Amino acid sequence: MSEGPLLTVEDLHVAYRGRSGPVPALRGVSFIVGRERVGIVGESGSGKSTIGLTILRLLPQSASVSAKRLCLHDTDLMAASERAMRSIRGRRISMVLQDPKYSLNPVITVGRQIAESYKVHSGASTREARRKALEMLEAVRIRDPERVFDLYPHEVSGGMGQRVMIAMMLIPEPELLIADEPTSALDVTVQAQLLVLIDELIRRRRMGLILISHNINLVASFCDRVVVLYAGRIMESLKASELAAARHPYTQGLLACRPLIDRAQPELPQLTRDPSWLDAPDESRRGTGA
Amino acid sequence: MSVETSPKPVTWHDWLLAEAPQSRSQARLTRWYANWLALKRNPLAVSGVIIILALILMAVFASWIAGQSPYAQLLTARLEPPSMEHWFGTDELGRDIFARIIYGSRITLLIIFLVSIVVLPVGILIGTLAGYFGGVFDMFLMRITDIFLAFPRLVMALAFAAALGPGIENAVLAISITAWPPYARLARAETMTIRRSDFILATRMQGASALRIIWSHIVPLCLPSVIVRLTLDMAGIILIAAGLGFLGLGAQPPAPEWGLMVSSGRSYLLDQWWVATIPGIAIFVVSFGFNLLGDGLRDVFDPKGL
Amino acid sequence: MIEVHEATVAYGDGSGRIEAVRSVSFNAAAGEIFGLVGESGCGKSTLLRAVAGLAPLAKGHIVLAGREVGISRTRQERRLVQMVFQDPYGSLNPTHTVDKILSEPLAIQGLDAIDRRVIQALQEVGLGGQHRYRYPHQLSGGQRQRVAIARALITEPRILLLDEPTSALDLSVQAEILNLLKRIGRAHGLTMLMVSHDLAVIAHMCTRIAVMYQGEIVEMLEVQRLRRGEADHPYTRMLLDASLEKTRQGERDTEGTSSPSLTR
Numbered sequence A: 001m002s003e004g005p006l007l008t009v010e011d012l013h014v015a016y017r018g019r020s021g022p023v024p025a026l027r028g029v030s031f032i033v034g035r036e037r038v039g040i041v042g043e044s045g046s047g048k049s050t051i052g053l054t055i056l057r058l059l060p061q062s063a064s065v066s067a068k069r070l071c072l073h074d075t076d077l078m079a080a081s082e083r084a085m086r087s088i089r090g091r092r093i094s095m096v097l098q099d100p101k102y103s104l105n106p107v108i109t110v111g112r113q114i115a116e117s118y119k120v121h122s123g124a125s126t127r128e129a130r131r132k133a134l135e136m137l138e139a140v141r142i143r144d145p146e147r148v149f150d151l152y153p154h155e156v157s158g159g160m161g162q163r164v165m166i167a168m169m170l171i172p173e174p175e176l177l178i179a180d181e182p183t184s185a186l187d188v189t190v191q192a193q194l195l196v197l198i199d200e201l202i203r204r205r206r207m208g209l210i211l212i213s214h215n216i217n218l219v220a221s222f223c224d225r226v227v228v229l230y231a232g233r234i235m236e237s238l239k240a241s242e243l244a245a246a247r248h249p250y251t252q253g254l255l256a257c258r259p260l261i262d263r264a265q266p267e268l269p270q271l272t273r274d275p276s277w278l279d280a281p282d283e284s285r286r287g288t289g290a
Numbered sequence B: 001m002s003v004e005t006s007p008k009p010v011t012w013h014d015w016l017l018a019e020a021p022q023s024r025s026q027a028r029l030t031r032w033y034a035n036w037l038a039l040k041r042n043p044l045a046v047s048g049v050i051i052i053l054a055l056i057l058m059a060v061f062a063s064w065i066a067g068q069s070p071y072a073q074l075l076t077a078r079l080e081p082p083s084m085e086h087w088f089g090t091d092e093l094g095r096d097i098f099a100r101i102i103y104g105s106r107i108t109l110l111i112i113f114l115v116s117i118v119v120l121p122v123g124i125l126i127g128t129l130a131g132y133f134g135g136v137f138d139m140f141l142m143r144i145t146d147i148f149l150a151f152p153r154l155v156m157a158l159a160f161a162a163a164l165g166p167g168i169e170n171a172v173l174a175i176s177i178t179a180w181p182p183y184a185r186l187a188r189a190e191t192m193t194i195r196r197s198d199f200i201l202a203t204r205m206q207g208a209s210a211l212r213i214i215w216s217h218i219v220p221l222c223l224p225s226v227i228v229r230l231t232l233d234m235a236g237i238i239l240i241a242a243g244l245g246f247l248g249l250g251a252q253p254p255a256p257e258w259g260l261m262v263s264s265g266r267s268y269l270l271d272q273w274w275v276a277t278i279p280g281i282a283i284f285v286v287s288f289g290f291n292l293l294g295d296g297l298r299d300v301f302d303p304k305g306l
Numbered sequence C: 001m002i003e004v005h006e007a008t009v010a011y012g013d014g015s016g017r018i019e020a021v022r023s024v025s026f027n028a029a030a031g032e033i034f035g036l037v038g039e040s041g042c043g044k045s046t047l048l049r050a051v052a053g054l055a056p057l058a059k060g061h062i063v064l065a066g067r068e069v070g071i072s073r074t075r076q077e078r079r080l081v082q083m084v085f086q087d088p089y090g091s092l093n094p095t096h097t098v099d100k101i102l103s104e105p106l107a108i109q110g111l112d113a114i115d116r117r118v119i120q121a122l123q124e125v126g127l128g129g130q131h132r133y134r135y136p137h138q139l140s141g142g143q144r145q146r147v148a149i150a151r152a153l154i155t156e157p158r159i160l161l162l163d164e165p166t167s168a169l170d171l172s173v174q175a176e177i178l179n180l181l182k183r184i185g186r187a188h189g190l191t192m193l194m195v196s197h198d199l200a201v202i203a204h205m206c207t208r209i210a211v212m213y214q215g216e217i218v219e220m221l222e223v224q225r226l227r228r229g230e231a232d233h234p235y236t237r238m239l240l241d242a243s244l245e246k247t248r249q250g251e252r253d254t255e256g257t258s259s260p261s262l263t264r
Helices: A048-055 A082-088 A110-122 A126-139 A145-149 A158-170 A188-205 A216-222 A240-245 A249-256 A275-279 B012-016 B024-040 B043-060 B062-066 B097-133 B135-150 B153-164 B168-179 B181-194 B198-205 B210-246 B258-268 B274-301 C044-052 C075-080 C098-109 C114-124 C141-153 C171-188 C199-205 C223-227 C234-252
Strands: A007-018 A021-033 A037-042 A064-066 A069-072 A093-096 A176-180 A208-213 A225-230 A233-239 C002-011 C018-028 C033-037 C059-064 C067-069 C081-084 C159-163 C191-196 C208-213 C216-222
Touching: A007 A048, A021 A048, A021 A233, A037 A048, A037 A216, A048 A176, A048 A208, A093 A158, A110 A126, A110 A145, A110 A158, A126 A145, A126 A158, A158 A188, A176 A188, A188 A208, A188 A216, A188 C234, A208 A216, A216 A225, A216 A240, A225 A240, A225 A249, A233 A240, A233 A249, A233 A275, A240 A249, A249 C171, B012 B024, B024 B043, B024 B274, B024 C098, B043 B062, B043 B097, B043 B274, B062 B097, B097 B135, B097 B168, B097 B181, B097 B210, B097 B258, B097 B274, B135 B181, B153 B168, B153 B210, B168 B181, B168 B210, B181 B210, B198 B210, B198 C081, B198 C098, B198 C141, B210 B258, B210 B274, B258 B274, C002 C044, C018 C044, C018 C059, C018 C208, C018 C216, C033 C044, C033 C199, C044 C059, C044 C081, C044 C159, C044 C191, C075 C081, C075 C098, C081 C141, C098 C114, C098 C141, C114 C141, C141 C171, C171 C199, C191 C199, C199 C223, C199 C234, C208 C223, C208 C234, C216 C223, C216 C234
Parallel strands: A037 A208, A037 A225, A093 A176, A176 A208, C033 C191, C033 C208, C081 C159, C159 C191
Antiparallel strands: A007 A021, A007 A064, A007 A069, A225 A233, C002 C018, C002 C059, C059 C067, C208 C216
């Protein structure tokens, strides 16, 4: 890590406004992301999607956010004005979501959307943006960029749609990419291809990656570090290579309850949730690989 | 796992919000209560509820509230302005306008009630049948709906009223005949979406008949949007009824129907404004109340909340 | 118990005709858990619906418990086979309480002792009486799926069809539901036909597996062979590789921050 961490999150608390009071989503989360791949794994209700939205300040107005630090390099994301955030979103931090069907504008061709993404952040001309967009389509290994440029989102397959999303999100050359379940809506073979692509692009551009997923296999096989989230708190943070030796019972439980192809088990071990985990002290301090 | 006995509820509020209802009726009441609490949070919706409640109370307790007969004429006290004795003044035949407004609420309520019980079942029936069975049957029903939809409401109502003769019942019939098509369309659209759900497939797999599926599954899911639509339409229905009354095709004199009152008071509009204006305000307030309620209900039934 | 002969399911006609399932044949013995695995669009869900009587066969026939069944079935035939769907949020009517959801099949089939059966069904799937009068939105995904399973079992079918029953659930909840399904299958001697895109789940649950690709079965094999990686067809091998890579890397990568070798 040459210039220090890319993203610093310290003691982040987020609560949504529910019908009968605040609903806590994150309760004191701290982690650091450098030019590496960090995976955040958690089940539904753990708050993992909230992290991505919070970093980009895309939460609803009614949500309450507080943190000791939330910085991209030296830029304080908490204090930045909305105008400053608009220049950060896309230009310095980008986010890829789960289903391209919902993230792409259905009435604009995919090529134009990518070109627009470029124009917004660089002020280039339409022709220049188109050229860049075609270049980007090639970079995401789409074989016929000219033809795909003029397709509408509903005319492309799921895997290709995600490639288009990645092209759109990486064209402004951000420093950090947040991927929230980018492959969950895809078939397993397409998933593999897409991950190889993301890997290559991240490496080449020396970007940081936050991969959010409920799939611990995916996160473990793809990321350098794994952060395990439960009920809005970090249970454990460790190197992906050391995952088998996880110490927290929740992580161990998650790993144990996976069905494995090459091993026959009459019954899958069940995860019993210990209520004491809800109040566990912040474990993120331990084992941060940055 | 043994059945957990919930602790004895302290208040009705607790019982209605019980996490684990103990019976079918408690469960249903829980849902209604939750909807009511959601509605209460919206102050505009609450205003709407208050207005409508006031309307109902007026109608029920008319004789106590009015204090005078709406039909008692006193030709020596014609066109008197609002005073302590006649809160809203008197009309051209010396009748107390306040009393006529109060008794008129009964007619308004009657019209609303009759139209609703015709329009809702007919619209839902046609809509769900068309949406569920599809094909030629759907096409046939929808073309009939289109025919009724093509006529402008007031004109259609006028034609029916003119053909059937004036009177409240015929006015109600005329309004109902023109009002049901949008509900059929709404019910059909909802049915077509719901039809593809997994729980419908599951119940088909169990061998449920089409009737059971429509009645037990689809209709309850269509009801919220249809009811919201009806409350929002209510204002329009009241206005058409008033319009018919105004044109002499609805309620007949000496009935204290508000539209009729506006009509007979219009020759005195400049000097004795209260004769026509006050019933007009009454129409406005009730329509507005229904609009507010309809808006509030729509927020309550919004799928986001479910 | 289940015999499928040359089943073909098609949509549309003329030039727009698509065969979602093409001449598929397989058998499942009584008490067996048979798996159908493949990626999206391979026709596995369509085939399941054909067995369920929800999709008509263009060609071929299906025999359940020795009786040939078509798209319109008698009440007894309907009682024979039930299905658990993928989406726990869509498979329960949001305006019905759990009690109503469970008593409806009993009412349709004309069975008695509704009260007793409902309580028993809830107990069997691990839900207590406090859930009985709740609405679906008051239950978690795992609990809804349990209700869906209870609904499927309450009329005592002999065949249970499972359409990706756990793909919408968290990992830990998936483990509970899979264990529950196995236990129930054993207890009632059910024949189960399970569809999934997740090879690990299929391998855990099923004794025999059919791999589908573009509407056809490309390979049928026993689970032991799958576990040993002895697949014949290249598509099966491709699926295996893609699934195993992720698990193996997650467990045995000892090279620090090396990239996963996902090249093929």
